[in-house]
Amino acid sequence: MKLIGIIVNPLSGDGRGASIWREIETYLQLNHISYMAKITTKAGEATEHAITLVQEHRVDKLIVIGGDGTIHEAAGGLWQIQNTGFNCPLAVIPAGTGNDFAKAYGIPTQPIQALEAALSETTKVQIDLLRTKNGMIAVNSIGAGFDGMVAKLTNEAGYKKILNRIGLGKLSYFISILRVFATYQPCTAWLEVDGTVHELPNMWLTAVANIPFYGGSIQICPAASPHDGVADVAVIQSRGRYRLLPILFTVYQGKHIHHPAVSFYKGTSISLSTQIPLLVQADGEFSGSTPLQIEIVPSALTVIGSFLSEG
Numbered sequence: 498m499k500l501i502g503i504i505v506n507p508l509s510g511d512g513r514g515a516s517i518w519r520e521i522e523t524y525l526q527l528n529h530i531s532y533m534a535k536i537t538t539k540a541g542e543a544t545e546h547a548i549t550l551v552q553e554h555r556v557d558k559l560i561v562i563g564g565d566g567t568i569h570e571a572a573g574g575l576w577q578i579q580n581t582g583f584n585c586p587l588a589v590i591p592a593g594t595g596n597d598f599a600k601a602y603g604i605p606t607q608p609i610q611a612l613e614a615a616l617s618e619t620t621k622v623q624i625d626l627l628r629t630k631n632g633m634i635a636v637n638s639i640g641a642g643f644d645g646m647v648a649k650l651t652n653e654a655g656y657k658k659i660l661n662r663i664g665l666g667k668l669s670y671f672i673s674i675l676r677v678f679a680t681y682q683p684c685t686a687w688l689e690v691d692g693t694v695h696e697l698p699n700m701w702l703t704a705v706a707n708i709p710f711y712g713g714s715i716q717i718c719p720a721a722s723p724h725d726g727v728a729d730v731a732v733i734q735s736r737g738r739y740r741l742l743p744i745l746f747t748v749y750q751g752k753h754i755h756h757p758a759v760s761f762y763k764g765t766s767i768s769l770s771t772q773i774p775l776l777v778q779a780d781g782e783f784s785g786s787t788p789l790q791i792e793i794v795p796s797a798l799t800v801i802g803s804f805l806s807e808g
């Protein structure tokens with residue numbers, strides 16, 4: 498009999514993970530579906546839960562009930578055991594604040610519909626991963642500078658909790674963007690893409706993307722695809738902050754691409770060094786500081802869903 502593994506972050510979306518899990522567990526029991534569930538009790542635990550569920554309990558698929566940070570950790574666990582012959586598909590029931598991964602793969606927002614899509618496996622996609630030199634992997638994006646600060650501020654902010662409670666969690670990223678925008682100081686960076694070095698004066702952010710979205714539906718790299726074997730890089734440079742104002746309001750639709758302060762690159766091997774250390778985010782979680790070295794790992798993970806290139 499098939500066994501599904503489930504990882505629940507009960508605190509995702511300020512408690513939405515816990516209430517969605519209650520609904521999902523009832524459905525599984527009523528429908529006599531075999532499952533093994535692990536509930537996270539602290540940050541980082543989803544990685545070990547993913548390894549245990551797949552390696553020890555031999556689950557046939559792994560469903561994450563949580564946000565992008567929990568998906569990031571669970572995918573990291575699947576990645577760690579991949580070389581030992583385990584290739585377990587990953588499904589998601591979105592319960593987070595931003596839910597960019599779920600948006601990219603057309604995963605229903607309604608929990609039971611998302612569960613049914615995960616169980617039926619009607620669509621699956623092999624996705625690339627972004628891997629840093631220190632072995633961390635990301636499923637959505639890795640960014641440095643402005644968006645590293647936005648990720649840190651949002652995850653520490655009291656307003657994230659309040660807005661999640663009233664169903665407006667995504668707005669917390671926008672509030673953080675405005676706060677960081679008011680004070681951010683750009684610096685010079687050096688971006689190397691497949692051996693070619695680009696000097697970037699007044700660099701605000703560099704985002705290396707596997708999917709178009711981050712930060713709660715911001716279409717930072719509209720052309721990014723998770724199954725093309727390359728990473729898309731978006732760079733924003735500007736001496737003055739007010740010149741960037743139009744970007745703040747067009748980036749959600751991906752219409753910032755023609756703004757002269759924005760440039761794009763594509764490559765399989767990307768390095769970023771900066772005049773001063775800049776904060777880094779990986780899948781929306783604060784993840785240290787620059788310098789960065791990122792390689793694309795093609796077709797490294799199976800996701801239950803389908804990539805919606807039009808966003």
Ligand SMILES: Nc1ncnc2c1ncn2[C@@H]1O[C@H](COP(=O)(O)OP(=O)(O)OP(=O)(O)O)[C@@H](O)[C@H]1O
Binds near residue numbers: 509594781
């Ligand atoms: N029980 C827990 N207690 C504290 N932190 C946890 C727990 N479980 C997971 N975490 C941490 O919480 C972080 C954020 O969780 P998650 O991404 O699921 O929700 P979110 O922040 O609401 O959503 P999103 O990332 O989509 O904005 C994860 O990166 C994980 O490290």
